Amino acid sequence: xxxxxLIVSMILVLCLILGTYNYYxxxxxxxxVGYLPTNHDSALFVAxxxxxxxxxxxHVQLVPFRDGSSMVKALNSGKIDVxxxxxxxxxxxxxxxxxxxxxxxxxxxxxxIVASKDLNVTSVADLEGKKIAxxxxxxxxxxxxxxxxxxxxLNIIDVKIQEMEVPIMPEALKTxxxxxxxxxxxxxxxxxxxxGGNVVMYSGDIWSNYPCCxxxxxxxxxxxxxxxxxxxxxxxxxxxxxxxxxxxxxxxxLSEKLGVTLKIEEDALIHVEFVAVPTDEFKTNxxxxxxxxxxxxxxxxxxxxTPNDIFDLDYLPS
Numbered sequence: 001x002x003x004x005x006l007i008v009s010m011i012l013v014l015c016l017i018l019g020t021y022n023y024y025x026x027x028x029x030x031x032x033v034g035y036l037p038t039n040h041d042s043a044l045f046v047a048x049x050x051x052x053x054x055x056x057x058x059h060v061q062l063v064p065f066r067d068g069s070s071m072v073k074a075l076n077s078g079k080i081d082v083x084x085x086x087x088x089x090x091x092x093x094x095x096x097x098x099x100x101x102x103x104x105x106x107x108x109x110x111x112x113i114v115a116s117k118d119l120n121v122t123s124v125a126d127l128e129g130k131k132i133a134x135x136x137x138x139x140x141x142x143x144x145x146x147x148x149x150x151x152x153x154l155n156i157i158d159v160k161i162q163e164m165e166v167p168i169m170p171e172a173l174k175t176x177x178x179x180x181x182x183x184x185x186x187x188x189x190x191x192x193x194x195x196g197g198n199v200v201m202y203s204g205d206i207w208s209n210y211p212c213c214x215x216x217x218x219x220x221x222x223x224x225x226x227x228x229x230x231x232x233x234x235x236x237x238x239x240x241x242x243x244x245x246x247x248x249x250x251x252x253x254l255s256e257k258l259g260v261t262l263k264i265e266e267d268a269l270i271h272v273e274f275v276a277v278p279t280d281e282f283k284t285n286x287x288x289x290x291x292x293x294x295x296x297x298x299x300x301x302x303x304x305x306t307p308n309d310i311f312d313l314d315y316l317p318s
Contacts, residue, residue, distance in 0.1 A: 030059045031232055034071040034083040037064065037167055037258055039185040039268050040107045040213045041084045042250055043276065047239035049253045056231045066165050067136040075100060075218055081225075082217045082232065086140035088298070090216050091290050094309055095299040099219040101312040104233055105282055106213035106240075110272035111141050111203035112188035113148075115180035116173055121200055124152045133164040133172065133181035138298050140212055141182045141203075143289065146296050148206050173197050186260050186268035193264055202271050209273065211286045222312060229315045233276075237317055240276035277316055283307050 031053075035041045044062070047053055053060045065071040068085035072093045075083050084106055093100055113132075115121035121130070134142040142161075149156040164172060166183040170191035173181060180200070181191075191197035203210070215236060222229060243250045251265035258265075275282065287307065293299040 029057060029228055029231070030061060031082055031228060032061045032063060032080045034063050034065050034074060034080045034085065036066075036068065036071070036085060036184075038110075038213075039254055039258075039265070039272050040110050042243045042254060042269070042272070042274060043106065043236055043239040044084050045257045046242055046250055046253055047235050049257070050239075050242070052235045052239055053232075056235050058228070058231055058235070060232075068139060069136055072098070072100065072216070075216065078218070078220070081221050082215060082229075084213060084215060087211050087214045087286055087289060088138055088140045088143050088293060090214060091286070091293060091305065091310060092138055092298055095290075095293075095303045095305055100216055101219060101222065102214040102216055102278070102286075102310050103222070103229065103312055103315055104215035104236055105211065105275045105278040106215060108209045108212055108273040108275060108282070109202070109204040110212055111144065111182060111184045112271065113145070113180060113182045113200040113203075114170075114173065114188055114191045114197035115200050116176070117196065117198050119179060121180065121198070123200075124148055124154060127180065127200075128154065128158040129160075130179035131160040131162060131177075133162050133169050133178045133183070135166050135183060136163055137161075138293075140289075141184065143292055143296065143298070144203055144206050144210070145182050147292050150292075150295065170194065170196055185271055186254070186258060186264050188271070189264050189268040190260060193267060204271070209281065209285070211278075211282050211289065214278075222315070226315060230317075233315050234317050237276040240274050243274050278311065278313065283311060286310060 035044055063080055068089035071083045071085045072089045074080045076098050146156050166187050169181040169183050170187055172178045174196040192199050247269055251262055251269055254265045255262045290305050294301045
């Protein structure tokens with residue numbers, strides 16, 4: 001009888017432990033978020049640094065990526081829940097039938113073309129024959145430089161395009177490994193302020209207010225955890241508002257996060273426009289980007305993509 005009582009007691013204790021564990025895991029609302037080392041993701045970095053997610057009852061795990069296409073692959077395979085990345089890897093994936101959606105905007109503009117100070121590069125035509133680094137084939141920066149050449153009736157094939165991680169571009173320019181690069185902030189300002197490169201043009205000079213980065217998630221995450229997504233996007237909107245109204249504090253957070261000087265961050269933030277809720281212009285220009293991707297050959301010209309295929313903005317705060 002004592003043996004029976006002991007067994008029953010052990011079962012009850014085990015059930016209590018398991019019950020407590022299950023409650024803890026369920027109540028811990030974790031969102032795994034992919035990001036790139038860029039000022040474009042300022043809202044994410046600010047929200048994390050200021051504890052804005054915790055105030056909303058969220059536990060957010062940040063996962064760094066080298067480029068947007070790798071991030072989209074991780075999203076498609078369920079390795080992350082949400083990503084902050086350029087819009088072009090997202091539209092490419094959607095054109096290939098991937099079940100993902102843009103659920104918020106992140107920024108407009110924020111990139112630039114830098115050339116070696118030793119070269120006399122003052123125009124687009126001067127880039128011909130030069131070795132120019134891009135973050136990744138199909139990235140928004142790669143699409144922009146293709147668009148720039150197309151608009152100026154020049155052939156991008158005359159440029160020696162090389163893929164390279166953006167954080168190492170300024171040093172590669174200094175050592176002569178490349179003649180120039182198109183990348184994102186703060187690495188444009190790093191190259192310019194360090195004296196290694198001259199800014200040929202900022203991305204806003206290529207296309208004013210073009211859509212750059214977006215918040216993307218999978219249809220699976222939307223369907224299974226809609227309230228979690230609402231909470232996350234509520235923070236994203238609040239953090240974007242903070243970035244737009246507290247540039248000094250934002251620069252300090254980015255300086256620590258990305259390991260650059262405060263002066264560089266103060267300069268770099270001038271060239272990025274932060275927006276959380278896509279405007280009609282943002283959505284229209286996203287479709288224009290799709291058309292450009294078709295012209296380049298990154299998206300099949302026979303594929304039809306509508307705004308509803310790209311955007312699901314129902315989870316943004318009303």
